[in-house]
Amino acid sequence: MADGSIHGSLQDRFAAVRGVFEHNLTSGADVGASFCATLEGETVVDLWGGYADEEKTRPWERDTIVNVYSTTKTMTALTALLIADRGELDFDARSPSTGRSSPPTARPISRSAT
Numbered sequence: 001m002a003d004g005s006i007h008g009s010l011q012d013r014f015a016a017v018r019g020v021f022e023h024n025l026t027s028g029a030d031v032g033a034s035f036c037a038t039l040e041g042e043t044v045v046d047l048w049g050g051y052a053d054e055e056k057t058r059p060w061e062r063d064t065i066v067n068v069y070s071t072t073k074t075m076t077a078l079t080a081l082l083i084a085d086r087g088e089l090d091f092d093a094r095s096p097s098t099g100r101s102s103p104p105t106a107r108p109i110s111r112s113a114t
Helices: 011-027 069-083
Strands: 008-009 031-038 041-050
Touching: 008 011, 011 031, 011 041
Parallel strands: none
Antiparallel strands: 008 041, 031 041
16 A cells, blocks of 8 residues: 555644644655654654655555664754753863863753752
């Protein structure tokens, strides 16, 4: 069945996610895709659909394997921003003096009990 339909589940409050997902497939922005989101440890969206090949002969399955390229860079940056927002990371801190010029590095910020 290579019809490119959308499969999966989502909580009703995330119905708009399915609309955006479907639009990306029907508009041609994506040939095939999957998207899964968790909130507080619970899966709230788990969708997949479209095709696994540009010729549109193989449907995108729940377990279709793809290259993800540089997604770890984005996740690392988001994590750094999150802990900086919590005051646990200082982007302006410099590494300890090594006798040569050191580029800016991040370091944990000490917190004292109040």
